[in-house]
Amino acid sequence: MDAAGRIVGLPPPRLRPSKVEVLLLLAAHAHPVVLGLAEAGKLARRQAGPPAIAYGAGVEMTLRLLEAVRLPAEAAVAPAVGEDLAADVDLVRLASAPPFRAVAARLRAPCDLINIMFVGSGADLHAGFVQAGWSSAAAGARPTS
Amino acid sequence: MTFLAFGLRHGYKPAPVSLLELEGRRPDAVFEKQNDTLAKRHHVRIWRRPSLFRGRPVWLAAATHDVDITFLRKQRNFTHRVDPRIDLERGKIVDDLAFTGQVAAWGLIDRPPAPRDAATSTGDRIETDGRIAVVLFRP
DSSP states (O other): OOTTSOOOOOOOOOOSOOHHHHHHHHHHHHOHHHHHHHHHHHHHHHHHOOOOOOOOTTOOOOOOOSSOOOOOTTTTSOOEESHHHHTOHHHHHHHTSSOOEEEETTTTEEEEEOOEEEESOHHHHHHHHHHTTOEEOOBSSSOOO | OHHHHHHHTOOOTTOOBOOEEBTTBOOSEEEEEEOSSTTOEEEEEEEEEEEEETTEEEEEEEEEEEEEEEEETTTTEEEEEEOSBHHHHHHHHHHHHHHTTOEEEEEEEOOTTSOSEEEOTTSOEEEOOOOEEEEEEOO
């Protein structure tokens, strides 16, 4: 991470010195000027650019926050969590009623479980998901999952 | 494009999902969040229900997290494998939507008759506490 807080990558693991480095180390023992030149070369190489990020595709990164996040005013309005909802008889009746599972159209077999209920307009749903970084997808054009 | 993304090992945001039905109906909406590989993605299928709550539409959704691609010999077809811990995906969607500031309230509601340990149509296990997350959008 650089001084501005940007993630620039991981330094490559250091296993053992290369042949060139071994020769330079031997030469450095022979003359201190060579040691200085070797260190200057390393510094110049580090300054030339950050090491490349070499994560494989699909790696999910976990970030550890070092200080509190400042959210935009709109997002800072936290939603009320739960207990009032569980006390609402009409809502509980709707949420706890079947169906519990979707059916795979091709295999005609029970598949994913129903695990979320939304209350709102179609526009609310669309705006919420898009703002949260989700994309619309087609269902059934070519089965994948 | 889906197969091109698979071959080049990168993501493809509008990649289609297979067709699941709820009481014989196709989903009214499908959303996904793609990684930089076709093998992994979050997705949710959503169906409009005939009932209303306080005059507002009600929707049911099935959310899972694809974590790998596999080949089904019997069906001669590629498919995704899902993370069996579907409650994590339920939580991710609630968190994602809550951060937009458009959620008025949410909670988890018990469904005693709902299965706790099941398998998908392709044999992947599903582990859940059986509860359903209820998300109320701001009017």
